[in-house]
Amino acid sequence: TKIVITNKPKPTSSMTSRFKIAKRLEAFSKVENIWVMYFALAVKHNALNLGQGFPDYAPPKSATDALASVANSSNPMFHQYTRGYGHPRLVNALAKLYTTELQNPIDPMKNILISNGAYMCLYSAIHSLVDEGDEVVIIEPFFDCYEPMVRSAGGQPVFVPLRPSADDRSTTQNQRHRSAQDWRWDAEQLRAAFTPRTKMLIMNTPNNPIGKVFDSDELKLLAELCCKHDVLCLSDEVYEWLVYPGHRHRRIATLPGMWERTITVGSAGKTFSATGWKLGWSIGPEELIKHLQVVHRNCCYTCPTPSQEAVGIALEAELERRGTPECYFNALPTELLSKRDRLAELVESAGLPVYLPAGGYFMIVDISSLPEPPPATGSPDDPLGELRDARLVRWLTRERQLATIPCSCFYGQADRHLGENFIRLCFIKEDETIEQFGRGLLNWLKPGSC
Numbered sequence: 045t046k047i048v049i050t051n052k053p054k055p056t057s058s059m060t061s062r063f064k065i066a067k068r069l070e071a072f073s074k075v076e077n078i079w080v081m082y083f084a085l086a087v088k089h090n091a092l093n094l095g096q097g098f099p100d101y102a103p104p105k106s107a108t109d110a111l112a113s114v115a116n117s118s119n120p121m122f123h124q125y126t127r128g129y130g131h132p133r134l135v136n137a138l139a140k141l142y143t144t145e146l147q148n149p150i151d152p153m154k155n156i157l158i159s160n161g162a163y164m165c166l167y168s169a170i171h172s173l174v175d176e177g178d179e180v181v182i183i184e185p186f187f188d189c190y191e192p193m194v195r196s197a198g199g200q201p202v203f204v205p206l207r208p209s210a211d212d213r214s215t216t217q218n219q220r221h222r223s224a225q226d227w228r229w230d231a232e233q234l235r236a237a238f239t240p241r242t243k244m245l246i247m248n249t250p251n252n253p254i255g256k257v258f259d260s261d262e263l264k265l266l267a268e269l270c271c272k273h274d275v276l277c278l279s280d281e282v283y284e285w286l287v288y289p290g291h292r293h294r295r296i297a298t299l300p301g302m303w304e305r306t307i308t309v310g311s312a313g314k315t316f317s318a319t320g321w322k323l324g325w326s327i328g329p330e331e332l333i334k335h336l337q338v339v340h341r342n343c344c345y346t347c348p349t350p351s352q353e354a355v356g357i358a359l360e361a362e363l364e365r366r367g368t369p370e371c372y373f374n375a376l377p378t379e380l381l382s383k384r385d386r387l388a389e390l391v392e393s394a395g396l397p398v399y400l401p402a403g404g405y406f407m408i409v410d411i412s413s414l415p416e417p418p419p420a421t422g423s424p425d426d427p428l429g430e431l432r433d434a435r436l437v438r439w440l441t442r443e444r445q446l447a448t449i450p451c452s453c454f455y456g457q458a459d460r461h462l463g464e465n466f467i468r469l470c471f472i473k474e475d476e477t478i479e480q481f482g483r484g485l486l487n488w489l490k491p492g493s494c
Contacts, residue, residue, distance in 0.1 A: 069196065071195070072192055072196065075427045076426065078188055078427070078428075078449075078453045079096065081426060082095060082096075082437070082441070082447070082449060083095075085438065085442070085447070086441055086447035089441050089442050089445055089447075090445060091441045091445040091446060092447060092477065092484060093447040094446070094448060094470050094471070094477070094478075094481050095437075095447040095448045095449040095468070095469075095470065096447075096449070097252070097319070097405065097406065097470050098319045098320075098472070099317045099319075099472045099473065100473050100474050100477055101473075103316050103317045104316060104317065104358075104372050104375075106358055106361050106362075106372070107318060107354065107355070107358040110354040110355075110357035110358045110361075111350065111351065111354035113354075113357070114350045114353045114354050114357070121349070122349055122350055122353055123350065125346055126346060126347075127346070128340075128341055128345055128346045129153075129156075129157050129158065129337055129340070129341075130152075130156055130158030130325070130347075130352070131158065131349060131352035131353060131356065132152070133352070133356035133357070134323075134352045134356035134359070135152035135153065135156045135158065136152045136356070137356045137359035137360050137363065138150070138152065138310075138327070138359065139151065139152035139155070141363060142156075142308075142327055145295060146295060146297050146298060146303070146308065146327065147298045148297075148298075148303050151330070154330040154333065155327055155328060155329065155333060156325055156326070156333070157325065157333050157336050157337055157340060158323060158325050158347050158352060159323075159324055159325070159326065159336075159344065159347065160322050160323070160324070160344050160347055161313060161323060162310065162311040162313075162314075162324035163189060163324070164343070165307075165324040165325065165326040165336075166190070166193060166246075166278065166280065166309060167189075167193055167339070167343075168326065168336040168337075168339040168340050168343070169278050169307050169309070169326060170190075170193045170194055170197050170246075170278070171193070171196075171197045172335040172336050172338055173243065173244060173332070173335055173336075174194060174197040174198065174199040174243055174244060175197075175198065175199070175243065176198035176199075177198065177199075177200065177241070178198070178200070178241065178242075178243035178244070179199065179200050179201075179239060179241040179242045179243060180194045180199045180200065180201055180202065180242070180245070180246060181204060181234075181238060181242060181244070181245045181246070181275075182194070182202070182204070182245075182246045182456075183204055183205075183206065183245075183247050183251075184203050184205040184206060184454065184456065184459055184462070185251070185253055185454030185455055185462075185463060186246070186248060186454055187248060187252050187280065187454070188453050188454060190246050194246075199243070200241075201456060203455070203456040203458070203459055204229050204233055204234050205229065205455070205459055205462055206227040206228060206229050206254070206256065207227060207228065207229075207230075208226055208227050208399070209226045209228065221388055221392070221397075221398055221399070221400040222398065222400065222410075223399060223402070224251075224254045224255040224256045224257075224399045224400060224401045224402055225256055225291075225402055226399075227254050227256050227399070231265065234265070234269070238269045238272070238275065239273075240273070242273055242275050243275065243276060244277070244278055245266060245269075245276070245277045245278070246278045246280065247266060247277065247278070247279055247280065247296070248279075248280040248281075249263075249279070249280075249281060249293070249294075249403070250283040250284075250286060250293065250402065250403025250404040251403075251404065252283065252404055252406055252454075253406045253408060253449070253451055253454050253468040254399060254401065254406070255399070255400075255401020255402055255404045255406055255407065255408070256401070256402060257287055257402040257403040258294070259294075260294055263294055263296050263299060267296055267299040267300070267301065267302050270301075270302065270305060271300075271301040271302070271305075274305075275305070276305050276306075276332070277297075277302065277305055277306040277307070278306075278307050278309070279295070279297065279308050280309050281293070281295065281308055281310060282310060282311035282313075282314040282324070283314055283403055283404040283405070284310060285314075285315060285372075285376060285377065286314075286377050286380065286403050286404050286405060287377060287402065287403040288380075288401070288403065289381070290402070291403060293403065297327075304331075306328055307326050307332055307333075307336070308327045310324060310325050311323070311325075312324065312351075312355045315372075315373075316355065316358055316372065317376065317472065321355070322351075323347060323351055323352060323355055380405055380472060383471045383475065383478060384400070384401065384405075384407065384471050386475070386479075386482075387407060387469060387471045387482070388400055388407065390479075390481070390482030390485065390486075391409055391469070391485060393482075393486065394482070394486050394488075394489045395489055396409050396410060396411065396413070396414075396485075397409070397410040398410070405472040406468050406469065406470055406471075407468070407470075407471060408451065408467075408468060408469075409448075409466065409467050409468075410465060410466060411432070411433065411436060411465055411466065411467055412465040416432070417432060417435035417439050418435060419435065426438070427453075428450055428452050428453060428460070431450065431452045431460060431461070431463075431464045432465065433450035433451055433452050433464045433465065433467055434450040434452060434453075434464075436450070436467065437449065437450045440488075444484060444487075444488050445484070446481060446484050448467045448468060448469055449467065449468040450463070450467060450468075451463035451464070451466035451467060451468055452464045454468075469481075
């Protein structure tokens with residue numbers, strides 16, 4: 045049957061004004077999302093994508109087999125709603141794992157919240173604990189969702205940047221790699237950021253985008269300031285298992301006085317190289333987790349049962365082989381180490397210095413020696429506008445089919461200039477993808493090509 049609509053009303057000024065986005069979100073509606081924009085650009089130009097952080101190969105077989113077994117199970121309840129705050133099998137496995145990691149008994153029903161990726165975990169924490177006018181200290185560079193989440197909750201971000209040391213920036217091409225560990229904050233600037241209005245600290249270790257792993261002294265200073273000023277800590281630790289030789293991931297929640305004020309965020313997508321599964325977890329004291337539950341239950345209520353059951357099975361398997369080379373927590377960083385080193389070798393052979401990451405699967409490249417990129421064209425919605433790194437990334441994607449990410453997007457507006465001489469690469473890719481990117485880089489930067 046064909047339905048014909050007659051007398052279709054024309055939009056009026058009163059209708060259009062009533063249909064506008066809510067005022068509290070107006071500022072965000074005017075700024076395009078970096079990931080949406082640059083992903084679309086990469087697809088449009090069929091570019092080799094070393095920009096965004098996802099593997100281009102399969103997750104471990106133990107995880108995909110677990111998901112397949114759940115899908116084919118005779119248990120019909122695996123396809124129905126499960127416990128709103130976390131599927132029992134998954135939270136029990138996480139409690140067993142993190143009781144050791146956080147050096148604190150974890151109650152699976154009281155200390156853990158499962159949500160739709162670490163993204164939703166961060167959102168639930170910020171929107172349940174940050175009040176109008178509260179200040180939130182954010183260490184730069186940071187994953188870009190932190191700032192809009194804080195602002196949409198009514199909070200005021202206070203940024204404290206990490207900067208590469210002057211000695212590091214003077215490294216010559218004949219020396220070994222620069223190190224992500226040499227990015228440091230100014231301790232006095234950090235101390236000054238904490239005031240009576242500070243409600244929360246948001247930190248990320250291993251850090252995205254630079255790959256820095258905070259050392260014990262850095263964590264002790266952060267803990268000291270949180271305790272002194274009675275501040276909450278939201279610790280984004282989604283790259284917790286991806287730490288390379290010579291470095292160690294330390295958890296701020298294990299320091300004196302920090303368990304009761306810390307929410308630790310983890311990710312199934314990062315743990316099992318399955319970012320599309322979109323499962324994350326928040327772990328902390330019951331008095332904090334119960335506040336996150338309020339946002340969660342009124343936003344997404346629950347998460348998909350099949351993927352929660354599968355991740356629970358996969359975690360149980362890793363717990364059985366914990367401490368062995370076969371455990372994926374150990375096997376993945378071992379696998380990525382050679383990819384990291386090969387990408388660094390290829391980029392440096394093209395004449396661009398890199399900051400070798402201590403953790404995670406991203407690498408920062410210094411582009412300050414390159415000629416000035418072409419002016420911005422055809423990207424009026426890019427919030428990074430004329431910044432040097434953004435112009436270069438757009439040009440590289442369009443003209444050379446090499447997709448990367450501009451580092452200025454990982455800074456607050458006032459500090460974006462700190463990132464405009466850097467781009468971010470991702471190395472959790474097939475070896476051939478990395479080799480192809482390296483060839484493309486060399487072809488571009490060979491004498492007379494730019």
